[in-house]
Amino acid sequence: MMARSFTTSAAVTMARKRPAAVQDIIRTRVPGLDSTSIHNLSEIHPLLDHYPRTTDQEGALNLDTAKLWASNPPLDDMLKSQGDDEIDEASLPHGLTQQDLRRFLKRTLIVKRTSNMTTAGKIPSMYALVIVGNGNGIAGYGEGKDDEVARAVRKATNRAMRNLVAFDRYDDRTIFHDIDHKFHATKIQFRSRPPGFGNRCNHYIHEICSCIGILDISAKVWGSRNPMNVIKATFEALSSKQKLPEDIARGRGKRVVDVQHTYYGASE
Amino acid sequence: MPRHYDLCARVQNGFRARLPRIAVPDTKMNLAIANVLYREGFIAGVARGDHVEPDAEYVPTTPDNVATRRLWLDLKYNNDEPVLKRMSAVSKPSKKIVMKVEELQNLASGNRSQFIKGLQPGEIAILTTTFGILELREALAKGAGGEVLCRAI
Numbered sequence: 001m002m003a004r005s006f007t008t009s010a011a012v013t014m015a016r017k018r019p020a021a022v023q024d025i026i027r028t029r030v031p032g033l034d035s036t037s038i039h040n041l042s043e044i045h046p047l048l049d050h051y052p053r054t055t056d057q058e059g060a061l062n063l064d065t066a067k068l069w070a071s072n073p074p075l076d077d078m079l080k081s082q083g084d085d086e087i088d089e090a091s092l093p094h095g096l097t098q099q100d101l102r103r104f105l106k107r108t109l110i111v112k113r114t115s116n117m118t119t120a121g122k123i124p125s126m127y128a129l130v131i132v133g134n135g136n137g138i139a140g141y142g143e144g145k146d147d148e149v150a151r152a153v154r155k156a157t158n159r160a161m162r163n164l165v166a167f168d169r170y171d172d173r174t175i176f177h178d179i180d181h182k183f184h185a186t187k188i189q190f191r192s193r194p195p196g197f198g199n200r201c202n203h204y205i206h207e208i209c210s211c212i213g214i215l216d217i218s219a220k221v222w223g224s225r226n227p228m229n230v231i232k233a234t235f236e237a238l239s240s241k242q243k244l245p246e247d248i249a250r251g252r253g254k255r256v257v258d259v260q261h262t263y264y265g266a267s268e
Numbered sequence: 269m270p271r272h273y274d275l276c277a278r279v280q281n282g283f284r285a286r287l288p289r290i291a292v293p294d295t296k297m298n299l300a301i302a303n304v305l306y307r308e309g310f311i312a313g314v315a316r317g318d319h320v321e322p323d324a325e326y327v328p329t330t331p332d333n334v335a336t337r338r339l340w341l342d343l344k345y346n347n348d349e350p351v352l353k354r355m356s357a358v359s360k361p362s363k364k365i366v367m368k369v370e371e372l373q374n375l376a377s378g379n380r381s382q383f384i385k386g387l388q389p390g391e392i393a394i395l396t397t398t399f400g401i402l403e404l405r406e407a408l409a410k411g412a413g414g415e416v417l418c419r420a421i
Contacts, residue, residue, distance in 0.1 A: 177388040248390040251346035252309025 093164055094138060101161055104132045107207045108153050110227050114145070129228060130156035132164070133211025137172070140164040141208075141235055143228075165239045171195070171260075173215040179241045183233030185224035190237060193218050204230045212238065272394075272417040273357040275301055279311075279420075282343055283350040291319060294329075294337040300401035301417070302341055304394050308403060310352045310420060312342035355420040358384055358393065367395070368413040375416075376404055384416070391421040 028034055032044050041048040089098055110129040115122040126149045133139030142159025146152040170176045170192065179190040188205070193216040199209045201219035204227055209217055221230055249256035270293045282290035292298050294316060302314045315322035318336040329337055344351040359365040371381040375393060378386035387393060393404040397414035407414065 177390075243390065245389055247347070251344065251349070251351040254309050 091162065094166060096138075096164070100134070101132075104134050104161075105211050106130060106132050106157055106160075107211060108156075109204055109207060109231060111149055111153070126152045128152040128156040129231060130160050131208055131211050131231070132157060132160040133208075133213070135211065135213045137167050137169060137213055138164050139167065139208065139211045139235075141231055165235065167212045167214075167238055168242050168244060169212070169214060172213065174217055175214065175238065176242050176244060179237050181233055181237035181241055182223075183236055184226075184229050186226065186229040186233045187222040188230070188233050188237060189220045189222070191218040192216075202230060205234050208234050208238075214238075269295065270298070271361075272297060272301060273360065276355045276357050276418050279305070279341065279343075279352065280355045282341075283352050286345065286350070287343060289322075289340050289342045291317075291338040291340055294339045297396075297401065298339055301394055302339060304392075304401060304403050305341070305352075305420065308392050308420075310344065312344050315340045315342075353421055355418060357418045358416045359418075364415060366413070366415045369408065369411060372404055372408055372413055372416075376408060387419070388421060391419060393419045 026034075030044060030048075033041075033048075037044060092101070108128060108130050110127070112127045113124055114127050115124045117123075125145050125147060127143065127145045128149065129141060129143050130153060131139060131141045140160045140163040142156040142161070142163060144152045144155025144157075144159060146155055168176065173195060174197075175190055175192045177192055179188075181188050181190075188202075190201075193200075195216055197216040197218070199206045199214065199217050201209070201217060202221045202225070205217075205219050205221075208231065209215075219234075245256045245258075275292055275298050278290055278292050292302070299314070302311065305311045306314055316327075317323045317338055317340050318327075318333065319338050322340040327333070365382060365384060367375070367382060372395075374381040375384065375386050378388070380386055387404070393416055395402060395404060395407055395414045395416045397407050397410070397412040399407070399410050399412050401417070402410070402412070404416075
């Protein structure tokens with residue numbers, strides 16, 4: 001079989017029409033831009049090669065150059081929401097800044113349609129409960145109500161940023177000891193678990209644990225499983241009901257030694 | 269004769285009421301359990317006295333004053349919180365709990381044993397053994413099992 005070279009019809013057409021001296025006929029869009037000037041594009045127009053090629057001592061190409069223009073991130077004013085419930089940086093706890101808050105995990109856990117019965121009739125309103133957290137010991141929850149879901153969620157998020165709480169964790173992964181807590185009709189039992197266990201618990205508690213940074217926990221909700229109350233009970237229990245071994249030892253006048261870390265090595 | 273559950277109730281109620289000291293019946297078992305609590309740091313001191321206050325000097329127990337004899341326990345508070353939050357009986361007249369060394373080791377590791385929950389960080393268990401009334405870890409050091417009287421945290 002004869003070996004054929006396959007070319008597109010357009011290329012074949014051009015090849016037929018091309019005269020002998022191509023360089024004399026081809027007009028470049030930018031004067032001076034042809035195959036010989038490829039290495040000096042920046043001389044023709046500064047925009048063409050905006051990473052000027054510098055050479056280091058050995059004459060090799062060095063692309064490590066400074067930016068030619070300054071980066072202008074959007075101003076905080078532009079990023080602020082329409083006007084309700086702004087967060088004052090001075091009121092943020094634990095030395096957090098607006099920059100840190102932007103990187104927080106935000107989870108909208110509950111969106112409900114509520115209605116207020118008045119003489120004029122039923123006035124509907126949207127309710128949202130949002131939890132925020134940095135995944136490393138700081139989290140909070142907020143509730144917001146508005147006519148639109150998006151605005152209610154935004155209000156709730158801002159309130160959550162204002163109500164941040166620091167949580168104690170053993171080994172940065174679980175709680176120090178088992179906790180039993182009752183909030184209204186919701187009873188929750190939390191159990192500390194070894195590394196690699198995971199968060200085996202109610203789905204709302206699971207989201208809260210991922211925002212706090214708890215990696216191993218077991219929990220059971222007894223009684224009412226009302227979502228709002230489960231979330232509030234969890235925040236109350238984990239923030240207030242933990243007793244640190246150092247505080248227990250100080251109260252009793254004893255020295256506390258972490259056997260797990262000293263003798264068996266810290267769990268990575 | 270008041271048993272260990274009477275002492276558990278008195279001590280827990282005393283801490284909840286934020287009393288500086290409480291008077292409990294003067295018996296050998298109460299004295300032994302109070303000594304364990306003192307060694308573990310739950311109470312500040314144990315003293316014998318009458319129903320009004322501890323004795324300044326030693327007063328021997330005679331048939332005349334035996335009815336007034338009390339043990340006074342000084343309760344401890346730290347950071348506006350009681351040092352002892354809860355003291356509850358484990359072995360009760362309705363169900364006596366006697367454990368072997370392996371079961372006590374389970375309890376000490378935080379695992380359940382004989383339907384009794386394991387010990388949490390900072391929790392102690394007081395048991396009566398052939399070596400006397402000891403805390404759980406002291407009993408394990410001696411290799412002794414026995415009736416688990418109460419637990420305190």
